[in-house]
Amino acid sequence: MIFMVTIGLEVHVQLMTETKLFCSCSNKFTTIPNTHVCETCLGMPGSKPRLNKKAVEQAIKIGLALNCKINHEMFFSRKSYFYPDMSKNFQITQYEMPICFDGFLELNGRKIRIRRIQMEEDPARLIHEGAIEKAKNVLVDYNRSGTPLCEIVTEPDFTSPQEARLFLQELSLMLEYLGVYDPNTEGSIRVDANISLPKGKRVEVKNVSGFKEVERAFSYEIIRQSSLLKRGQKIVMETRGWNAESGTTISLRSKETEDDYGYIFETDLPTVEVSKKAMELKYGMPEFAKQKVERYEREFRIGREMALSIVSEPDIADAFETAVKEIDTHISATFFSKMLKKVLNYENLRLKQTGLETKWLITIMKKLENKEITDRAAELLLRDMVLKPQDPEILLKLRGLTRIDTEEALDPIVLNVLSKNSLAIIDYKHGKPESLEFLVGQVMRATQGRADPVITRKVIHKRLDE
Numbered sequence: 442m443i444f445m446v447t448i449g450l451e452v453h454v455q456l457m458t459e460t461k462l463f464c465s466c467s468n469k470f471t472t473i474p475n476t477h478v479c480e481t482c483l484g485m486p487g488s489k490p491r492l493n494k495k496a497v498e499q500a501i502k503i504g505l506a507l508n509c510k511i512n513h514e515m516f517f518s519r520k521s522y523f524y525p526d527m528s529k530n531f532q533i534t535q536y537e538m539p540i541c542f543d544g545f546l547e548l549n550g551r552k553i554r555i556r557r558i559q560m561e562e563d564p565a566r567l568i569h570e571g572a573i574e575k576a577k578n579v580l581v582d583y584n585r586s587g588t589p590l591c592e593i594v595t596e597p598d599f600t601s602p603q604e605a606r607l608f609l610q611e612l613s614l615m616l617e618y619l620g621v622y623d624p625n626t627e628g629s630i631r632v633d634a635n636i637s638l639p640k641g642k643r644v645e646v647k648n649v650s651g652f653k654e655v656e657r658a659f660s661y662e663i664i665r666q667s668s669l670l671k672r673g674q675k676i677v678m679e680t681r682g683w684n685a686e687s688g689t690t691i692s693l694r695s696k697e698t699e700d701d702y703g704y705i706f707e708t709d710l711p712t713v714e715v716s717k718k719a720m721e722l723k724y725g726m727p728e729f730a731k732q733k734v735e736r737y738e739r740e741f742r743i744g745r746e747m748a749l750s751i752v753s754e755p756d757i758a759d760a761f762e763t764a765v766k767e768i769d770t771h772i773s774a775t776f777f778s779k780m781l782k783k784v785l786n787y788e789n790l791r792l793k794q795t796g797l798e799t800k801w802l803i804t805i806m807k808k809l810e811n812k813e814i815t816d817r818a819a820e821l822l823l824r825d826m827v828l829k830p831q832d833p834e835i836l837l838k839l840r841g842l843t844r845i846d847t848e849e850a851l852d853p854i855v856l857n858v859l860s861k862n863s864l865a866i867i868d869y870k871h872g873k874p875e876s877l878e879f880l881v882g883q884v885m886r887a888t889q890g891r892a893d894p895v896i897t898r899k900v901i902h903k904r905l906d907e
């Protein structure tokens with residue numbers, strides 16, 4: 442039995458500003474708890490918030506990128522609630538008049554509607570010792586308190602967990618190109634979802650991080666709800682949390698409505714005019730992944746798959762665009778989309794995290810272009826370099842990975858390989874072509890991939906046909 446499912450998302454994005462939303466404390470991540478704090482972000486009586494203009498600009502940029510309407514002006518409201526992660530007992534957020542509304546993101550030709558984008562402060566981080574259900578103590582780290590957030594609320598337009606995951610991946614890449622968010626910081630995107638089945642009640646699954654986890658959590662929740670319905674049981678309207686370890690959602694509380702929070706106008710902050718800034722920012726929007734793919738296909742005549750791979754990270758796209766100015770287009774496109782991506786994926790790293798300099802990558806590509814090194818040697822260099830960023834010229838000398846491409850140099854290596862592989866020689870003499878490839882492979886192995894395959898084949902032929 443297939444159930445039609447409806448999913449709407451609330452995506453919380455931590456903005457990448459120097460300082461917090463309402464005070465001058467650093468917004469940079471630190472592992473030492475409660476060090477980036479002041480009276481404002483600790484919510485002490487009498488402290489006054491001051492609005493971070495950079496955060497407002499970033500929120501406008503997000504709105505523009507998501508085809509939203511930008512409000513002429515906006516103001517903040519207090520959302521009252523009592524919980525240790527918000528010491529002043531209210532969160533400064535937007536309710537009546539958010540900064541942006543009515544937008545969309547195109548996903549495989551379908552428009553996912555964006556209902557609103559609002560700015561708000563992140564609460565402190567609560568650390569439950571052990572599992573949340575069993576923890577005897579909870580620790581509070583106020584470093585996160587006051588981090589600027591954009592909450593992006595979609596209409597219930599998703600029909601599967603896979604589609605929601607795809608949306609988040611697209612959104613994340615778009616935010617990265619905008620330069621407003623760091624995907625490498627844990628919890629920099631957190632998702633709440635409203636999931637409902639026909640004849641069921643709306644259930645909220647809160648606070649899921651990681652795109653794979655989103656898909657897992659939503660899939661679990663759909664199965665849970667549909668099996669309740671199948672047994673003729675009722676689904677209750679509630680808020681549930683995701684336990685990644687057990688792979689299940691757990692009931693947190695019965696769902697409150699927005700009215701329960703008793704929103705009131707935040708009198709400590711002025712009404713802000715945003716439309717003028719939006720007009721300015723409109724003309725400075727970056728080129729996004731989709732536009733880049735189209736341009737690469739047109740300008741560099743590279744295939745869609747390659748182009749998609751290059752634009753999958755802004756830093757790779759930047760490095761590629763620098764490299765093609767001096768390196769053959771095909772060599773650089775292959776280098777970035779295949780070789781570099783393969784090495785980065787293997788280490789589960791992004792280029793940004795490695796500290797690799799574009800000029801080093803260009804050095805490697807030049808050596809490939811001049812046939813000084815083989816593909817295999819280039820890959821070995823990269824593997825070392827992503828873990829320990831260094832100049833490939835020095836590494837090349839250290840590791841002795843230069844190409845062996847003269848018959849004189851290859852001949853003794855070939856003879857040595859032939860002496861150990863008499864069976865392959867017999868096969869070759871019996872007309873089995875794969876035995877030649879096997880022997881080439883053995884020479885590659887003996888030289889750590891430094892042997893030129895064409896010359897190697899020639900030398901083996903010569904020796905075997907003697």
Ligand SMILES: [Zn+2]
Nearest residue numbers: 464466479482
């Ligand atoms: Zn502060």
